[in-house]
Amino acid sequence: MDARQEEMKFLGLFGIYREGCKTILWRRKIFAHITIALILPMCFFFLAQIVASEILYENSTIRKGKIMDGTNPAESLKYRLPNLSSSEFKIYLLFKALSIIYLLIVSLLSTSASVYTVAGIYTNRKVTFKNSMNAFTKVWKKLLVTFYCTCVAYVAYNVVSLIGFIGWGMFMNTSIKLRQAIGVAGMGAFMVMYLVGLVYMGIVWQLADVVAVLEDVGGFQAMKKSRELIKGKMLMAILIFFNFNIMVLIVEFVFRRMFVHGMYTGKMERIGYGIICLMLLTMLSLFGRVVETIFYFVCKSCHHESIDMSTLSDDHLEFHLLAFLEYRKFTGDQYVPLKDK
Template sequence: MDKEQEEMQFVGFFGIFNESYKAIFAWRKMFGKITLSLILPLSFIYLVHMEVSNLFFSKIIHNEIELHHTRPGTPKYEKLSDLISDEWAYFWLFKAAYFTLFFIFSLLSTAAVVYTIACIYTARELTFNKVISVVPKVWKRLLVTFLCIFVAMFFYHVVAFGVLLVSVISIGRNDLGLAVFIVLAIFYLAGLLYLTVIWHLANVISVLEEAYGFNAMVKSKNLIKGNTWVAALIFLTVGIAAVVIQFSFQRVVIHGRRSGVGTRVVYAIFSLFLHSMLTLFGLVIQTVIYFVCKSYHHENIDKSALSDHLEVYLGEYVPLKARDVQLEQYHV
């Protein structure tokens, strides 16, 4: 973040990665503490969830196979049936606990990283205790934004599924139907990626501006104009990296029974480290993209006003009005 704001608009795909890396490296102690306290537990929860889910499914599938080969009405059949019902109940309770913890740590991590980058940008005094004290206040705004994007995602999938279903029924199973399915699938994935970009920038807006929820989504949609492809390609790259880590973890740790316990433990630790670093990198990247998009649209971020806005979370001054805090425009 050592570039002037006017220069940020010229930062491209590789430049955004470079700026994000330099910010993390320059403040590695601060980001190290954030990673250990918030992001590492987030990654740990995510990876452990995959291992435990696999164990649940293995037991359930084994018992269902046994049930299928057992004569109905016998004591063994009734016992297996009750056991499978209990296992499914435990599985969904575990899923609920996982999503709750993952959701909380995800919001807290996002709030901490975005706030930290903003403080670095405005040259504010920054301590880990201050960041931790701010996070519980910021994540409430992120919660509203997340719920709004969840609603948008839900309706998007309902409409996409409806269109796909109608198309398949109308055209039928033939070469034309397959071609239409492929085209619709491409459009679906493109739309999903677009919503993902809006979501990430809306998170940053929810912290750095007064807008949150659907208002933050609208601002995010307008902000990414002109940089949509760059932002989409960046988040796609980060997403692919996350999928590679997940696939490798499943292949070596979860299903790699022949690898040996020692190898699996070492690779599990390595995967935890990689996933934590990638999560931190992704959170920093989305904040850098926000500043790049602001510069691209010639919107001057008044560092003094932004600094005052960040003070609201600390309760150290009387909150400014929206028109005072809002980021101003400049013309070049």
């Protein structure tokens, strides 16, 4: 690897964020197309299905017992249970299933387009919106297989964890002294390990999507490659994962509280909050995909690996990338190497 490629592994978290912002601003036209065509509709539907789900679920519930006069409406929710035999609840389940399918398709499409675009920018290749969209036709199978394999891994992990939880409870019931000695602390440690495992799987999944687009692997192989790449950069991967997901959760919380439930707001204010949440979620989704792609390149540099995106070669999309990317900053219309040590 040359000196410029070696410098990339020294990029820190803020260096990656800075490059993500510069990348989007420098090629704002193509990213605007991706955002308007894919990410904005995806985010709009995500928020819209929250509203629809609230309405459908509310209509499909039955009250448990009687609510006395003067009961706080917010507290009355605990008296509601889903009416599994109602037609409204069946519509709710069907709507949720269709929502998941739609969001999955658009998410995979926006991921492939964003990753392809960033790769083209940082390898000095001509990238158009049409090429970015066409990239999906070459990588959708790998992305879908990777998603399915991740779901299988999550299910297996939760089943094993549930068995371990039940076994732990049975073991604790055999000895009162042991239960007193370990008690809540032992259960707390078990839950912490469980959550750590979930976070780790989420980090691997995010990078595996980028691997599936830029390398000729998919499924469990993409997940394995992702695990290998984040070695040595685990702390940075954790920070990127938490920063993104916490921001998304905050936006979703504000949307539910201020728009869906309309806490302390009128109709116009609710619409304003809804628009703000939609814009924030859209920007976060685009920025997250760009940052994850740049982080992939940083990991490749850290492991002294070059990039060979044969799935996006001249034979497929007139996009043959064999040279490693160069981090650059803006000086007029040109890029120059960027150092961040």
